[in-house]
Amino acid sequence: MTTRRSFLKIGAAAAITLAAGGAIYRLAHPPALPNPFTLDGEAKAVLAAIVPAMLGPVLPSEPAARAAALDDAMARTLAAIHGLPLSTQKEVQDLFGLLALGPARRLLAGVSGGWAQATPEAVAAFLESWRHHRLAMLQTAYLALHDLILGPWYAEPSSWVGIGYPGPLKELLK
């Protein structure tokens, strides 16, 4: 498993890979006026791997309930992304496109093998390293994932019982 220290060592290489990764991604997806964000294929596996690490123990452990909650969380994140300006949606699309690329996953995120096989520990290590990374681009990517997964999760009534929030006055709901 990649340690925090090895992340710091690969700084320059990482920057180059990131730029190249973006270029490769754009070659595969020619630029046009930004389209709305789509979550497909490996990008979906990226989000499915990150959500449990981000949400932690608030996801239920029983497998069927966990799978349902995970789907729910991903749908909420997708809806939140669709509320952003198209140019910002494209930045998020590029981030997922980058993370879906094998070399970027290994070098930048330190996750070997596919996202579907990544252990929760490896994903948490990846998030922690980007959280404090000296490359601003990776730090902002971490913060975007943080806000886009945690924000919408706690915006929904199903999460409120767990945090002792009674919700708005029911008599005034429309």
Place this chain on the structure above:
Amino acid sequence: MSPVNTNIPILPSKGAVPDPVRAGLAAGWRVTDCARLEADLTLEADVIIVGSGAGGGVSAEILALSGLRVLIVEEGALRSSSDFNMKEAEAYPQLYQESAARKTRDKGINILQGRTVGGTTTVNWTSSFRTPDITLDYWTKQYGLKDYTPAALAPWFELMEQRLNISDWAAAPNENNDVLRRGAAKLGIPTALIRRNVNGCWNLGYCGMGCPTNAKQSMLVTTIPGALGQGATLLTRARAERFVIHGDKVAQLDCVALDAAGQAPSGGRITLKARHYVVAGGAINSPALLLRSGAPDPHGLLGKRTFLHPVVISAGTFAQRVDGYAGAPQTVYSDHFLHDKPIDGPMGYKLEVPPLHPLLLATTTGGFGAQHAADMAQFPHKQAILALLRDGFHAEAAGGSVALDAHGAPVLDYPLTDFIWDGARRAMLTMAEIQFAAGAQDVSPVHESGPRYTSWAQAKAGIAALPLKVLATRVVSAHVMGGCTMSDDTRQGVTGADGRYHGLANLSVYDGSLFPTSIGANPQLSIFGVVARLASGLAQQLTGKPAARPVRT
């Protein structure tokens, strides 16, 4: 039956209180939702106003009452109490710029700004302060704004205080605010109570999601209805693209219709012509519109000196429930640290509290996984204090600058300097000391290293050593000011003291982008008062008669 002058379906009010906006549509207000346009539009008026927030709303009512034909262009949609459901998941995408996630270029500051009819006044927390005397004195000395004395502006503040029922708030502060009051009192730091623009407020605490009871006297339920009742026209989901400039005059304003999601142009075009044009899109969008239009800018000042009151936050955990989501969000403040040093000395800061709602707290709380979940589990016991850093009074806090991206959208570059971080650090120390004095079990300045102090002594040492850097320190803003600085000296500002754009005979800027510095207080009443005076002057010039005075209905 009243005539129907809108392409918005007429629906009955929903909810516990009557909806004056839906009633107005039924009574014949002229409102066109440009997302529903089926053909291009060309319209004329005496005055075109871009934006329906604090500046646009006040201008629209005064000009319309004075007998002028007014047309208001708003990028957001028309939503009202029937739609306001107190849910963050709906309110942020529908009522805020960029889903309440608008950011500076380096993503170091998150900006809360409204994008709906009524602008930020529809979603703000109702805090109402006159422009501080020391700020006005600085403008007079540094920018030659000799008509901006406290005495000269007082009648205009008074006018708008009456119009919007700005008054003392009689109810007791909620616990979130009272922690600030009690902690400060223990330390001998004076606090005072915040005046609010409300009428019959239910003390719910959901001002940020649109007032569900129409108690908040935002532009949505006051001046905009006032203007529409006089026959003004409102276009919604229409983005002002550019002014067509011929010589020293604006010939027309080109707008594009937006799609139902309010994000992409639908293809529809709107051409607007008027005798006079008022720019009131707020301090990011107003300079951007003028930049896209190629407005004269011989000294390179347009979009410069944009101020944010950068905000840092300190979160505390208390044994008792704080319930920071319940009750009027902001009722207690302290200006002590705005006055204990010279205005152009080390950065001063104003202390207030933010309301705590789940999405806002979840995104503001750093970290992830088990630690984040543990913090959220304490939600009802969390308390937060914020410090508004007063920018614009020192060379090391000269604000940001607005530029355009490849699509013509505004991008705000705002450097966080060591001078600002010094202010942030002192503010974090003050806030932690107040929270411990009020009995906090632990205190965490909002920072990615996730500090958590259990005593003031620990916090004092910890905060002194905390590396304060962009991205690692959470910095937010709810106040956008400057960028179209006013000064009669063209080397100092792009607009005159009367709000006229230098070099354009028929264009004025009437919003917070006029301010040569930040205000040093929540800016809505500064915008209301200054704009009431400027718009009254314009009404008189255009009609040859004294301007009408708006009154509360």
